[in-house]
Each structure stands twice: as structure tokens, then as C-alpha cells.
Amino acid sequence: MRFYRPIDIARELGISTSALRHYESWGVIPSPERSANGYRQYTEVHAAYFRCLRAMFPGFGVSITCQTLKHVQHGEMDAAFWLVNKEQASLHEEKTIADQTLALLQQPDLPPIRGKKRLGRMSIGEAATYTNVQASAIRHWEKEGLIVPDRDPENGYRVFGATHIRQILLIRTLRRTVYLLDSMRDIVKAVEHHDVEKAKQVTEQALFVLHGRNRLQLSGVHQLVELCRIAGLLAPPFESH
Numbered sequence: 001m002r003f004y005r006p007i008d009i010a011r012e013l014g015i016s017t018s019a020l021r022h023y024e025s026w027g028v029i030p031s032p033e034r035s036a037n038g039y040r041q042y043t044e045v046h047a048a049y050f051r052c053l054r055a056m057f058p059g060f061g062v063s064i065t066c067q068t069l070k071h072v073q074h075g076e077m078d079a080a081f082w083l084v085n086k087e088q089a090s091l092h093e094e095k096t097i098a099d100q101t102l103a104l105l106q107q108p109d110l111p112p113i114r115g116k117k118r119l120g121r122m123s124i125g126e127a128a129t130y131t132n133v134q135a136s137a138i139r140h141w142e143k144e145g146l147i148v149p150d151r152d153p154e155n156g157y158r159v160f161g162a163t164h165i166r167q168i169l170l171i172r173t174l175r176r177t178v179y180l181l182d183s184m185r186d187i188v189k190a191v192e193h194h195d196v197e198k199a200k201q202v203t204e205q206a207l208f209v210l211h212g213r214n215r216l217q218l219s220g221v222h223q224l225v226e227l228c229r230i231a232g233l234l235a236p237p238f239e240s241h
Contacts, residue, residue, distance in 0.1 A: 004042040013054050028069040048230040055223035059216030060087055077233040088217055098207045101173050105200050127160040131168045141171055146188050167191055
């Protein structure tokens with residue numbers, strides 16, 4: 001059996017040996033045996049754990065990575081795979097929302113909504129009905145400064161025009177994604193100032209980030225599969241039982 005010195009793995013991964021001990025203290029790496037002089041004796045399995053840990057961090061974060069590796073330690077390969085699958089599905093949903101946002105921004109006019117006639121200027125109730133958004137949600141977004149409806153000079157009631165409706169539709173789409181929340185205010189304000197190109201740029205940047213994270217996740221999954229193979233949980237060519 002080949003043994004790795006801590007410095008060997010640390011150099012391969014571009015980290016310090018103290019980082020290896022730190023990860024080990026988290027309980028996500030199997031405890032190594034010790035040599036006669038007390039030094040850690042890492043095996044190929046340990047090296048695979050460290051490679052997987054470092055590969056998964058950028059795409060999945062610390063919490064999901066640690067949960068995944070603990071499943072592997074307990075021989076729960078499928079639990080580990082489903083956990084990362086859930087994160088990938090969530091990322092795909094964020095990408096779908098970003099695509100929908102970009103498509104909405106690229107339309108010169110408000111999209112038609114089946115069975116609903118768009119009025120020139122709407123009350124909050126009419127706007128809520130047209131966009132299928134609760135009036136309470138629209139009031140909340142107004143309170144957060146995301147949307148500023150006009151006011152009827154005679155009675156002070158909220159009045160929503162085409163720009164406001166587009167903003168509501170965008171917020172309805174954007175609120176479901178973590179990556180775009182930080183950019184939501186910029187996108188909505190850009191629409192308010194009729195700077196649709198700016199809103200497109202913000203959305204396209206968010207898509208760029210999502211593409212990058214997708215690649216990072218796939219790189220992490222590759223190392224996870226390799227870890228399961230080396231740990232004896234997955235026999236090539238990935239046999240099912």
C-alpha cells in the first residue's frame with residue numbers, strides 16, 4: 001500500500017499541511033494511521049477525499065461538501081449523489097429563471113397574458129390580477145424601493161403603467177433566484193429609466209456566473225465519483241446493485 005506524506009498531498013493541492021489537519025478535524029476525512037514515529041500515514045483513499053473536498057468547495061460550498069463526504073464515509077454513496085444532484089437541480093432552476101428574465105427584457109412590449117387584457121393605467125388590484133402577483137407582494141416591493149408606482153393626484157391611489165408592470169413581472173421572476181437577488185435592484189431601476197441594455201448586461205453577467213458555477217460543480221462531481229471508486233463504493237463501469 002502506498003502512503004502519502006502530508007506535504008505530498010499539500011503540494012499537489014496547493015495548500016498547507018495545517019489545512020489538511022484542519023479538514024481532518026472537521027470529521028470529513030477518515031482518521032489516518034500513524035507511523036512508529038507518530039507521523040500521519042495518508043493512503044490513496046485519504047488523498048481522494050482531500051482532492052474531492054478541494055474540488056467541491058468552489059461549486060457546492062463548505063456545508064454541502066462536508067455533508068457529502070460524511071455520507072461517503074458512512075458508505076452512503078447514493079445519499080451523497082442525491083445531495084449534489086439537488087444542488088445541481090437548484091442551479092439549473094436559477095439558470096432557467098435568468099434565461100426567462102433575459103427573454104422578458106428583450107421583448108419591446110409587455111408579453112401578452114392569455115385571457116387578460118392589459119389596460120393603459122392600472123390600479124394595484126388590476127396590476128395584481130394581470131401579473132398574477134399578490135397585491136401585498138407589490139406593496140412590499142414598493143416598501144423595499146424596488147418599484148415606485150405613480151399616484152392619482154385626486155385620490156392618492158397607486159397607478160401602474162406599462163413600465164411598472166414590466167418591473168413587477170421581472171421582480172416576480174428574479175425573486176426566485178439567489179444569484180440575481182443582489183442584482184435585482186439594478187435590473188429594476190434600469191427598466192425604470194428605460195435602460196434595457198443595462199438590465200440585459202446585469203442579467204447576462206448573472207448568467208456568466210451561473211455558467212461558471214455549473215462547470216465548478218461538474219468538476220466536483222467528477223472527483224466525487226472518483227472518490228467513491230477508490231473507496232470501493234463504486235465499481236467500474238459504475239455498476240448498479
